[in-house]
Amino acid sequence: LEDTKKKILSIAPDIIINASAYTAVDEAEENKSLANLVNHLAVKNLSQICAEQGSLLIHFSTDYVFDGESLHGYKEEDKTNPQCIYGQTKLRGELAIQSSGCRYLIIRTAWIYSEYQNNFLKTISRLALERDELEIVMDQRGSPTYAQDLAIVVKDILGSFDEDSINKIYHYGGSVCCSWADFAEDIV
DSSP, X not given: OHHHHHHHHHHOOSEEEEOOOOOOHHHHTTOHHHHHIIIIIHHHHHHHHHHHHTOEEEEEEEGGGSOSOXXXXXXXXXXXXXXXXXXXXXXXXXXXXXXXXXXXXXXXXXXXXXXXXXXXXXXXXXXXXXXXXOOOOSSOEEOOEEHHHHHHHHHHHXXXXXXXXXXXXXXXXXXXXXXXXXXXXXXX
């Protein structure tokens, strides 16, 4: 905490974008402490530093803060009800930000993919070359979100936000809702 605080105070940024997270949803069930450390406690510390520094914190969160029961997606004001450790720790991070006194924007997103790093697109592309058949779940639905589209949205927010648009939660996701199986079929 102290090293992070010293580094941020030495830079004195106006804006901090936090895209870090423990995102291994299934593994979080076994690594509860690590998931909590990264998704909650580190975010709490960062938001406290932002409050002291006067920096705006842009934080990425997830649709896993909801229970997944909605057939029509979620609105920012819908009641949260996370069903897994990952979602619970991400929600604790959101709540820590909101209670810290820092200026913030929380952006909830879902199913991030790109041609870089590890993600569903790259995994399915690799597996499709290695296997004749893939088994992908059909019972989960979401909105695949292209990472570069999300980056453009953040850039647009930074170019046009005012004090009335801060200290709020926003949802941003791809425009198409599908199952993991549908997404995999499109990728292949």
